[in-house]
Amino acid sequence: MGILVWVVLAAIVLVLVLAVSIYNRLVRLRALVKEAFSGITVQLRRRADLIPNLVETVQGYATHEREVFEEVTQARAETVKAGSVEATAQADAHMTGILGRLFAVAEAYPELKANTNFLQLQDQLANIEGELQSARRYYNATVRDLNSTIQSFPPVLIARPMGFTEEAFYQDDDPAIQSAPKVAFQRPGA
Numbered sequence: 001m002g003i004l005v006w007v008v009l010a011a012i013v014l015v016l017v018l019a020v021s022i023y024n025r026l027v028r029l030r031a032l033v034k035e036a037f038s039g040i041t042v043q044l045r046r047r048a049d050l051i052p053n054l055v056e057t058v059q060g061y062a063t064h065e066r067e068v069f070e071e072v073t074q075a076r077a078e079t080v081k082a083g084s085v086e087a088t089a090q091a092d093a094h095m096t097g098i099l100g101r102l103f104a105v106a107e108a109y110p111e112l113k114a115n116t117n118f119l120q121l122q123d124q125l126a127n128i129e130g131e132l133q134s135a136r137r138y139y140n141a142t143v144r145d146l147n148s149t150i151q152s153f154p155p156v157l158i159a160r161p162m163g164f165t166e167e168a169f170y171q172d173d174d175p176a177i178q179s180a181p182k183v184a185f186q187r188p189g190a
Helices: 002-061 067-080 085-107 116-151 155-159
Strands: none
Touching: 002 067, 002 085, 002 116, 002 155, 067 085, 067 155, 116 155
């Protein structure tokens, strides 16, 4: 009878250790998702901070394109204040489209395309877009890991009762946001 008690106690301890291990893994995965989303918002903030300089530079050459400049300013504000994953993805997609229009305006001004400040801003934007694309991929990978763990057995037995839920992927129905906007212009003398 004594051995049976020890076997039952060992089984209970093993189940508790497994439950704690699963819970800790879920907490770690949820923290990674939050960190990854923060990475996206950091890149969006960097892009938003670059926008006024870009607009000012283009505006110096294309003063009659007021509507585009106002849309860029409004889209920048939407991007900065978006809170949820879905709202951020929509604001990001909108900003990407507006930036495309801004660069289309810039295309019509050869002297602007040769402006050193414009070229530097263009390069910075291209770098930010690359980092933003990486941040989106990292976020979606962490969401995938969290969601698959929550839906797996035995973690599903612990996840739902402990308040863990699936997170939304960073996506938009617009296929244009799946790639960075084209911001490359020919350099003078190239």
